[in-house]
Amino acid sequence: MSAMYTPSTLSSKETWRLLALVGAGLAILNTTFQGDGAPLIASIAICGIVFAVAFSLIRWLGAVFLKAGLKGKDMAKPSRPEIPETMGAVCAVVYLMSLIMFIPFAFYKDIVAATSGGGNRDVVIESQHIENGRFLHRFPHGKLASYLSGLLSLQSVVILGIGDDLFDIRWRHKVLIPAFSAIPMLIVYFVDFGVTQVVVPVPLQPYLGDVVDLGWLYYMYMAAVAIFCPNAINMLAGINGIEVAQSLVIAIQLLFNDALYLAPMTPYPHPATDSHLLSIYFLLPFIGVSAALLCHNWYPSKVFVGDTYCYFAGMVFAVVGILGHFSKTLLLLFIPQIFNFLYSTPQLFKLIPCPRHRLPKFSPSTGLLDASVTEWTNPPSPLIDTALRLLHTLRLVRITKDESGRITESSNLTILNLWLVWMGPMREDQLAWHMVAVQTVCGMLGLFVRHRLALLVFHHDNREFGFIA
Amino acid sequence: MSAMYTPSTLSSKETWRLLALVGAGLAILNTTFQGDGAPLIASIAICGIVFAVAFSLIRWLGAVFLKAGLKGKDMAKPSRPEIPETMGAVCAVVYLMSLIMFIPFAFYKDIVAATSGGGNRDVVIESQHIENGRFLHRFPHGKLASYLSGLLSLQSVVILGIGDDLFDIRWRHKVLIPAFSAIPMLIVYFVDFGVTQVVVPVPLQPYLGDVVDLGWLYYMYMAAVAIFCPNAINMLAGINGIEVAQSLVIAIQLLFNDALYLAPMTPYPHPATDSHLLSIYFLLPFIGVSAALLCHNWYPSKVFVGDTYCYFAGMVFAVVGILGHFSKTLLLLFIPQIFNFLYSTPQLFKLIPCPRHRLPKFSPSTGLLDASVTEWTNPPSPLIDTALRLLHTLRLVRITKDESGRITESSNLTILNLWLVWMGPMREDQLAWHMVAVQTVCGMLGLFVRHRLALLVFHHDNREFGFIA
Numbered sequence: 001m002s003a004m005y006t007p008s009t010l011s012s013k014e015t016w017r018l019l020a021l022v023g024a025g026l027a028i029l030n031t032t033f034q035g036d037g038a039p040l041i042a043s044i045a046i047c048g049i050v051f052a053v054a055f056s057l058i059r060w061l062g063a064v065f066l067k068a069g070l071k072g073k074d075m076a077k078p079s080r081p082e083i084p085e086t087m088g089a090v091c092a093v094v095y096l097m098s099l100i101m102f103i104p105f106a107f108y109k110d111i112v113a114a115t116s117g118g119g120n121r122d123v124v125i126e127s128q129h130i131e132n133g134r135f136l137h138r139f140p141h142g143k144l145a146s147y148l149s150g151l152l153s154l155q156s157v158v159i160l161g162i163g164d165d166l167f168d169i170r171w172r173h174k175v176l177i178p179a180f181s182a183i184p185m186l187i188v189y190f191v192d193f194g195v196t197q198v199v200v201p202v203p204l205q206p207y208l209g210d211v212v213d214l215g216w217l218y219y220m221y222m223a224a225v226a227i228f229c230p231n232a233i234n235m236l237a238g239i240n241g242i243e244v245a246q247s248l249v250i251a252i253q254l255l256f257n258d259a260l261y262l263a264p265m266t267p268y269p270h271p272a273t274d275s276h277l278l279s280i281y282f283l284l285p286f287i288g289v290s291a292a293l294l295c296h297n298w299y300p301s302k303v304f305v306g307d308t309y310c311y312f313a314g315m316v317f318a319v320v321g322i323l324g325h326f327s328k329t330l331l332l333l334f335i336p337q338i339f340n341f342l343y344s345t346p347q348l349f350k351l352i353p354c355p356r357h358r359l360p361k362f363s364p365s366t367g368l369l370d371a372s373v374t375e376w377t378n379p380p381s382p383l384i385d386t387a388l389r390l391l392h393t394l395r396l397v398r399i400t401k402d403e404s405g406r407i408t409e410s411s412n413l414t415i416l417n418l419w420l421v422w423m424g425p426m427r428e429d430q431l432a433w434h435m436v437a438v439q440t441v442c443g444m445l446g447l448f449v450r451h452r453l454a455l456l457v458f459h460h461d462n463r464e465f466g467f468i469a
Numbered sequence: 470m471s472a473m474y475t476p477s478t479l480s481s482k483e484t485w486r487l488l489a490l491v492g493a494g495l496a497i498l499n500t501t502f503q504g505d506g507a508p509l510i511a512s513i514a515i516c517g518i519v520f521a522v523a524f525s526l527i528r529w530l531g532a533v534f535l536k537a538g539l540k541g542k543d544m545a546k547p548s549r550p551e552i553p554e555t556m557g558a559v560c561a562v563v564y565l566m567s568l569i570m571f572i573p574f575a576f577y578k579d580i581v582a583a584t585s586g587g588g589n590r591d592v593v594i595e596s597q598h599i600e601n602g603r604f605l606h607r608f609p610h611g612k613l614a615s616y617l618s619g620l621l622s623l624q625s626v627v628i629l630g631i632g633d634d635l636f637d638i639r640w641r642h643k644v645l646i647p648a649f650s651a652i653p654m655l656i657v658y659f660v661d662f663g664v665t666q667v668v669v670p671v672p673l674q675p676y677l678g679d680v681v682d683l684g685w686l687y688y689m690y691m692a693a694v695a696i697f698c699p700n701a702i703n704m705l706a707g708i709n710g711i712e713v714a715q716s717l718v719i720a721i722q723l724l725f726n727d728a729l730y731l732a733p734m735t736p737y738p739h740p741a742t743d744s745h746l747l748s749i750y751f752l753l754p755f756i757g758v759s760a761a762l763l764c765h766n767w768y769p770s771k772v773f774v775g776d777t778y779c780y781f782a783g784m785v786f787a788v789v790g791i792l793g794h795f796s797k798t799l800l801l802l803f804i805p806q807i808f809n810f811l812y813s814t815p816q817l818f819k820l821i822p823c824p825r826h827r828l829p830k831f832s833p834s835t836g837l838l839d840a841s842v843t844e845w846t847n848p849p850s851p852l853i854d855t856a857l858r859l860l861h862t863l864r865l866v867r868i869t870k871d872e873s874g875r876i877t878e879s880s881n882l883t884i885l886n887l888w889l890v891w892m893g894p895m896r897e898d899q900l901a902w903h904m905v906a907v908q909t910v911c912g913m914l915g916l917f918v919r920h921r922l923a924l925l926v927f928h929h930d931n932r933e934f935g936f937i938a
Contacts, residue, residue, distance in 0.1 A: 064636050065636075067636075068635050068636050070635070093632075096625070096628075097652070100621070100652055100653045100656060101652070101656070103653075103656045103657065103660055104656060104659060104660055107660045107661075144657070144660070144661060145614050148614060148617035148618060148621060148653075148657070151621055151653075152569070152617060152620055152621060152624065155621065155624040155625065155628065156565070156569075156624065158628060159624065159627060159628055159631075160562075162628075162631060163562075166537050166539070166635075167533050167534075167536075180566070183566070183569055183570070184572075184617075184620075187569060187572045187573060188572065188613070188617070190573060191573055191576045192576075192613060
């Protein structure tokens with residue numbers, strides 16, 4: 001039965017296409033070994049290779065996951081099929097492996113001559129061959145610890161995410177999973193880097209000076225970003241493909257923003273170039289594995305992604321935002337998620353009853369999704385009652401009243417349900433497409449604000465000048 | 470039923486003892502913040518804290534693991550109870566978290582003053598306060614990447630080990646799990662360190678010179694060590710407590726060897742001190758979590774450790790051996806495992822039939838373990854037949870013959886079965902104790918060879934002099 005939904009082999013057409021992709025990727029990788037190396041080209045090639053690897057592994061491992069009990073019911077289909085769950089873990093492992101393999105491309109030193117006493121002492125003869133202004137896309141060697149700390153945080157979130165998927169941890173515990181996972185990155189930031197100053201917006205400079213040192217507050221802020229991103233992705237979930245699609249949109253917009261800091265757009269050397277290269281190197285393979293996952297997870301889903309994927313995707317964004325020093329820009333790409341979180345708070349803090357699942361409700365008769373509801377078995381308190389009626393008038397919630405005018409149901413407070421309240425019932429894939437559009441438009445708006453309107457409160461966009469004279 | 474075997478709460482006596490241990494550990498940690506810091510003391514305190522944390526978590530999570538289906542039957546007990554499996558993953562997570570939290574203790578710079586343009590540029594004012602010969606146990610900052618790469622390899626082995634425990638991967642695939650996990654460490658070694666020279670033994674120096682550069686062969690050697698250690702621990706398994714007990718013995722002997730390179734025994738500064746400190750910092754918390762696991766895993770086991778633990782433990786040894794540059798010494802502590810592997814090869818390569826499980830056989834009537842056997846449904850080929858009869862005469866295998874003198878059974882080729890052939894049937898915990906004794910004696914012999922007999926083929930023990938003049 002379940003095998004019907006999860007073919008476990010590639011068709012011969014798929015096999016040939018994926019092999020061609022891998023072959024092309026390897027050929028490109030091979031050319032990057034010649035001359036000075038070209039990490040950016042290598043990263044693009046790796047993006048294609050990991051797509052093929054992740055696509056194949058997800059197909060092959062579906063039956064194995066089902067057999068091991070990692071499966072879930074798709075409630076928004078008439079037959080409620082059981083399909084493999086936690087497939088995000090496969091993506092994450094392929095992704096992590098690719099980032100590890102990428103280390104020599106990004107960090108290889110030109111010449112290292114070393115002698116060693118059984119390895120105990122090493123004399124490194126530094127390369128005399130100074131890279132005079134060439135655009136190598138290669139990192140200064142000191143960034144290796146940052147890169148590794150990002151990997152450690154991602155691996156941690158994968159381990160804890162798998163634990164969550166296996167044991168179904170309570171939400172007040174699972175909120176903290178990203179916090180634990182962020183620790184490696186923050187600790188290495190602390191011992192290796194320790195920059196906690198931020199530039200003060202112009203209107204506040206008379207009071208605070210040009211730059212203010214936030215000290216440990218800055219660590220709290222970074223931890224908050226790392227907790228927010230994974231949980232925000234996890235919260236905007238519930239229909240086929242939505243977790244992966246929103247992550248892909250965010251990743252592509254981040255990539256676009258990073259590209260603005262590269263050579264033709266921004267003169268090299270520029271102080272922000274390295275940070276944005278780091279971001280690109282983390283994002284390209286992420287886009288590869290996510291696209292592969294989306295092929296299997298888009299409506300009608302053949303696999304579920306699991307909380308592992310949501311945490312992993314959110315952590316990729318947190319890592320690039322924090323290590324790339326553009327966490328404020330990052331948050332501008334999370335507008336739908338931030339809205340979804342704020343809109344959810346009355347239910348999260350139990351002002352309004354919160355059922356375990358708030359995903360849109362599937363109607364087998366129409367085949368469409370509509371907003372799911374909370375039933376008010378006890379009538380709401382006068383304050384909540386008034387608030388709900390006001391929000392109903394503003395079309396921010398839909399309430400149902402009985403003949404006496406008492407509220408019996410209110411729609412669940414998620415952006416998906418709100419959209420269905422606004423637009424009326426629609427098919428699952430239609431809703432997913434709408435959300436992709438919302439995410440894209442909000443993100444473009446966010447980037448416009450970042451690069452144009454920020455000039456109103458800062459002296460200049462950091463893309464054009466060194467940020468500090 | 471299963472709840473009988475896995476109480477899921479701590480008794481009040483246990484609670485108080487563990488709280489006292491954690492309290493003492495935290496108090497010691499707190500004192501290390503004063504003055505120059507004392508990473509070695511901090512590491513010892515952390516060893517106690519992780520013992521308490523791992524001990525409690527294993528107790529608390531037993532029921533959760535059973536519910537999630539992570540369980541196994543203990544075949545060497547009359548009632549064959551089902552107990553939680555994969556508890557090594559809990560240990561590993563606690564261990565990894567502790568090593569991450571330890572980073573500031575090991576690497577914290579005295580003074581870092583940095584200014585930043587939105588974090589894009591940082592000017593580090595180097596500490597003028599040079600550590601003139603004081604014995605700080607603190608690492609040069611450049612070792613951070615090595616430390617992080619070790620952590621990455623350990624996290625990788627945990628992720629893949631959990632996959633193995635969940636999906637029950639075939640052994641010809643699982644042998645490669647440590648190989649994949651070793652990649653981060655080897656790649657960082659490649660970009661960061663790149664030392665591939667080894668000292669040539671005196672008798673060979675006329676032909677090869679004092680030092681020979683092995684180049685990529687050295688990477689093959691390191692990969693082989695990383696593949697061998699985890700699989701060797703995994704292969705010497707099958708009775709209660711054996712995996713953890715052998716790992717603890719090896720870890721303690723490594724710690725003893727490391728201690729030989731510290732201040733009172735070896736004058737500081739010595740080129741090998743840093744490497745052995747790194748090893749100590751990785752081993753102390755490992756001893757903490759392993760001791761906690763052994764409390765639950767020793768006969769009669771309340772939990773199983775899972776392949777995850779074996780891979781994890783072996784990888785800890787591989788990491789300290791490779792990053793600490795004493796992988797040859799490391800192998801001297803693996804004598805029983807090396808014997809077990811070589812002794813197993815006829816079965817691994819199918820010269821002799823290999824049943825899926827080769828653990829000693831439990832006799833419900835006597836309550837004792839005896840050597841398990843392979844049944845020869847088809848008689849062995851003349852060559853194998855002769856070999857088996859010869860080995861039987863040498864008491865290296867036990868064969869059973871039918872009335873016509875044809876071999877019908879031969880004991881399985883593992884060190885545990887061989888010991889039972891030699892010593893006769895014994896109780897499970899007795900066999901485990903015997904193995905602990907074997908491991909201890911062989912290890913002490915190995916260390917003696919290392920520090921005394923090595924002088925016969927090398928100019929001097931590296932403990933006494935810088936290894937290279």
